[in-house]
Structure formats: C-alpha cells, structure tokens
Amino acid sequence: MKVRKIVSPMSEEEVRSLRAGDIVELSGEMLTLRDEAHMRALEMHRQGRTVPFQLEGGALYHCGPIMKKEGQWRVLSAGPTTSARMDSLEPEFIRVFRPRLIIGKGGMSSEVLKVMGQIGCAYLSLTGGAAVLAAEHLPEVLGVQWEDLGMAEAVWRLRAEGLGPMVVAMDSHGRSLFQEIEEKVRKKASLIL
Numbered sequence: 001m002k003v004r005k006i007v008s009p010m011s012e013e014e015v016r017s018l019r020a021g022d023i024v025e026l027s028g029e030m031l032t033l034r035d036e037a038h039m040r041a042l043e044m045h046r047q048g049r050t051v052p053f054q055l056e057g058g059a060l061y062h063c064g065p066i067m068k069k070e071g072q073w074r075v076l077s078a079g080p081t082t083s084a085r086m087d088s089l090e091p092e093f094i095r096v097f098r099p100r101l102i103i104g105k106g107g108m109s110s111e112v113l114k115v116m117g118q119i120g121c122a123y124l125s126l127t128g129g130a131a132v133l134a135a136e137h138l139p140e141v142l143g144v145q146w147e148d149l150g151m152a153e154a155v156w157r158l159r160a161e162g163l164g165p166m167v168v169a170m171d172s173h174g175r176s177l178f179q180e181i182e183e184k185v186r187k188k189a190s191l192i193l
Helices: 012-016 035-046 090-097 110-119 131-135 177-192
Strands: 003-008 023-032 059-061 066-070 072-077 101-104 122-125 140-145 155-170
Touching (some): 023 101, 072 140, 072 155, 090 110, 110 155, 155 177
Parallel strands (some): 023 059, 059 101, 101 122
Antiparallel strands (some): 023 155, 066 072, 140 155
C-alpha cells in the first residue's frame, strides 16, 4: 500500500481527503497534549484567556515524551498514549481549538468521531511500543509550554520528519476502523454463543 506524505498544519480540505485505512507519514509541526494540558487549555478558554500555542489546523499528539536537555531539548522517547483517556475532553477541545489531526493509540469514542466529522479532523493511529523509533522522527524541539505540569504533561512543540507509518483510523467522514473491528468481533462472538 502506498504511503501518503502529509504536512502539518493542514487545511480542512486536505484532512477531508484522508480516508480510514490510508497509510500516512507526517512532517511539520505538532504539539503533545495529554489530560492535564487538555483541561488547562479548556479552562483558559472558558475564562476568556488565550492559550500560548496555536492549535488550529495543526496536529496534536497524545504523548508524554521523555526529554533530555543538552544545551537544547531533545526527544529521547515519544510513544503514543491511550487516547481514550481524553474521550470526555476531546469533543469540546476539537470544537474550540480546531486541530486537524489527532495522533495516538487505541482510538476514541463515537462522540469524538462525530465532532471530527463536523469540524474536519482525522485520527492517526501510531504503533505503541516503538517510542524510541518515533523519537527518531522528531528531530527538533521548537518550544515547550506549561513545564509546571511535568515533563509528560507539558505541551511540547515538535517538528516531525516522516513520523509513521500511521493508519488513518478515524476519518472526517464518520468511519472508525476501531468501531468496525468491534462490530466484527461482536458478530463473531454472537455466532459462537
């Protein structure tokens, strides 16, 4: 299967051209955001305050990287974290901040999928357990915000070069490979029982 090269930030039109099952490699800027950063960003928005980074059109990575400072920061390990942890936060987050790509592992809820369709956002699944390999495709740390949250929860602005391969596992057209697999398993299980 052909690997599609994509670059962040992306337009809505570019994201809507991605289909579930596509294999992609990502280059360009991305931000790591986990639970605490999602909560802080949403709270700031509710208070009418501006977050100190740009998310619209960008890629957010559900990741708690391991970093090392040697004059400048560098990424040692950057595997995806389980995205379902952000299920309750992500619908509002996507509506407010309008990222075009979410990278993680394990997929997200049907509510997140619905909002992805409304806004124009896709979920890219990156293989877990290959954190050091992923770090090799993140050659530059462009900045960090909210270091007070700790290394894993801080918002790291990274430059990716050919990060992947990743599977478009949830697209902006309502398809989720995770849901399709769950349905197949349920059908087979009902035949067995």
